[in-house]
Amino acid sequence: MQQWLFWIVVLVVLAVLLPRLWALRLLYADADVRGKARAALERTMEDSGWLPSDVLVRSVTHDRMRVDVRPHHRGTDASSCLLLPFEQTKPIFCDSSR
Amino acid sequence: MNARRTAAMLGLELYALMLACAQHVLIGLRSEEAMHLLGIFSAHPPLARFLLSLFDGWAYQEIFWRIVFATLLVQAVWLVLDLSRDLARSVRISVAVTWLFSVPVVLQAGTVTMTSLTAVQGLLFVWLLLSGRDVARYAWGIGLLWMASLFTAYQALLFAPVVWGALRSQDPAATPAQRRMRLGIWLVPMLLLGLFALTHPLALMDMVSQVTGRMDLLADRSRDAGRILLLGGSGILSVTGIIGLLLARRWVLLQSFLLIFAYIVVLGTDGDALLLLPLLIAGLSTLAHSWRWVAIATAVLVFVGSPVWCRSFFSSLPARRMDPASVLGVIGATDRSGVLLIAGPFGYEWQYASELPVRRYAARRLSEAAAVVCLQPCEEMERQERWERITKDPVEVWRPLR
Numbered sequence: 001m002q003q004w005l006f007w008i009v010v011l012v013v014l015a016v017l018l019p020r021l022w023a024l025r026l027l028y029a030d031a032d033v034r035g036k037a038r039a040a041l042e043r044t045m046e047d048s049g050w051l052p053s054d055v056l057v058r059s060v061t062h063d064r065m066r067v068d069v070r071p072h073h074r075g076t077d078a079s080s081c082l083l084l085p086f087e088q089t090k091p092i093f094c095d096s097s098r
Numbered sequence: 099m100n101a102r103r104t105a106a107m108l109g110l111e112l113y114a115l116m117l118a119c120a121q122h123v124l125i126g127l128r129s130e131e132a133m134h135l136l137g138i139f140s141a142h143p144p145l146a147r148f149l150l151s152l153f154d155g156w157a158y159q160e161i162f163w164r165i166v167f168a169t170l171l172v173q174a175v176w177l178v179l180d181l182s183r184d185l186a187r188s189v190r191i192s193v194a195v196t197w198l199f200s201v202p203v204v205l206q207a208g209t210v211t212m213t214s215l216t217a218v219q220g221l222l223f224v225w226l227l228l229s230g231r232d233v234a235r236y237a238w239g240i241g242l243l244w245m246a247s248l249f250t251a252y253q254a255l256l257f258a259p260v261v262w263g264a265l266r267s268q269d270p271a272a273t274p275a276q277r278r279m280r281l282g283i284w285l286v287p288m289l290l291l292g293l294f295a296l297t298h299p300l301a302l303m304d305m306v307s308q309v310t311g312r313m314d315l316l317a318d319r320s321r322d323a324g325r326i327l328l329l330g331g332s333g334i335l336s337v338t339g340i341i342g343l344l345l346a347r348r349w350v351l352l353q354s355f356l357l358i359f360a361y362i363v364v365l366g367t368d369g370d371a372l373l374l375l376p377l378l379i380a381g382l383s384t385l386a387h388s389w390r391w392v393a394i395a396t397a398v399l400v401f402v403g404s405p406v407w408c409r410s411f412f413s414s415l416p417a418r419r420m421d422p423a424s425v426l427g428v429i430g431a432t433d434r435s436g437v438l439l440i441a442g443p444f445g446y447e448w449q450y451a452s453e454l455p456v457r458r459y460a461a462r463r464l465s466e467a468a469a470v471v472c473l474q475p476c477e478e479m480e481r482q483e484r485w486e487r488i489t490k491d492p493v494e495v496w497r498p499l500r
Contacts, residue, residue, distance in 0.1 A: 002238030006283070009245060013290050020297040027299055049439070049457035053138045053446070057299055071437070071455030072136040072446075075155040078455070 023059035114168035118208035129445025168208040192397035202372035212251035221376035226264040241283035263350030330374035339378025342385035422451035436468025470496040
């Protein structure tokens with residue numbers, strides 16, 4: 001029973017983490033993308049005043065990155081999904097890009 | 099459960115309550131605690147902070163978790179008692195007193211930090227290693243516990259040698275297949291933790307920069323580490339505990355001890371002294387098997403010395419830090435759709451105290467602000483015609499003119 005539970009937990013954790021890691025693979029595999037992503041994030045946080053602890057990087061492609069911004073405070077926190085194109089200065093809401 | 103044990107548990111619980119209330123009243127909310135209570139994406143894995151944040155918004159969230167954390171640390175003394183169960187009653191009580199009144203427990207019980215949880219988990223692994231019970235049957239259960247510990251805080255990695263020892267120790271006749279299984283139980287959770295770290299690149303970058311930034315200060319850090327080592331054992335326990343670890347010749351305990359010490363040198367703070375305590379207690383228990391008087395003398399010196407150490411700690415604290423809740427309370431009714439802008443360096447306790455989202459101050463963001471708090475002078479605000487300053491000391495608080 002313990003053995004089954006152990007492997008079920010491992011599989012659940014893998015099922016959650018592997019897709020996230022796949023979405024972030026360029027951040028580790030491509031130094032150029034990593035540099036652009038860092039610059040875009042720093043620029044946007046400087047412009048918007050977001051706190052680093054409120055930003056979660058979700059995915060990175062060659063030309064943009066997707067972040068979740070969740071300003072933490074007491075009570076329910078509103079969460080926003082934003083796209084940060086590397087070649088633009090303004091973030092775009094994920095919904096409006098469709 | 100007999101009446102004596104019940105009375106002892108209740109007495110311990112009163113002690114835990116006292117320590118939790120002391121933290122709440124004398125120290126107040128720390129930035130790190132606020133981070134965990136809000137469930138903020140942080141360097142730590144998500145298990146504990148997810149549970150903590152379930153009560154976000156509840157008025158008694160902070161004191162509730164302080165009591166829970168203090169209870170875990172204080173009631174963990176039953177594990178300490180079991181470690182010395184084959185010793186005389188006076189010696190067992192001495193070892194328990196050493197745990198309960200050690201400086202790290204007195205100063206840390208009731209703090210909502212991952213260090214407290216990791217210390218309790220570490221003590222549990224030490225108990226599994228040294229209890230002499232047949233834990234090999236529960237290898238998979240230990241694996242689950244190990245995974246829960248790792249997904250509570252990265253610091254749990256420091257007890258990896260102890261966990262390995264606990265998995266191997268009770269079954270010297272294990273077959274190669276069983277040994278491979280136990281190696282898997284030990285390794286797989288650590289690999290999962292590594293995967294988790296890679297899915298949080300910002301936190302990972304922050305950790306790496308902290309480590310590299312402190313490598314230049316190793317000489318200073320080493321001096322601090324010596325002080326923290328003394329703090330972890332309340333002085334005398336640091337000596338008797340280390341002697342006991344060396345005499346025990348349980349190399350996994352020494353390996354964990356060295357890992358924790360190295361961690362303290364590179365990244366540690368005073369609060370991390372608590373991580374040393376489970377190992378030092380294990381060393382003391384071992385020493386007590388040969389020299390009973392050592393345990394009794396250690397307990398007496400810890401019990402007498404602890405108030406002196408703690409008093410020194412409290413007297414070195416600055417005057418009670420400004421309370422963000424009282425500062426933000428003067429704002430009164432505001433436009434609740436705005437944000438709170440804060441100028442100057444600030445900790446997570448400000449986000450905890452605020453009902454509004456918090457952003458860094460910049461004059462260009464005033465149009466979306468419901469209030470501004472200046473922890474350093476905001477000269478630009480003096481020129482804003484549509485804003486009034488509510489307070490000046492100790493911080494400036496501004497709100498739009500009504």
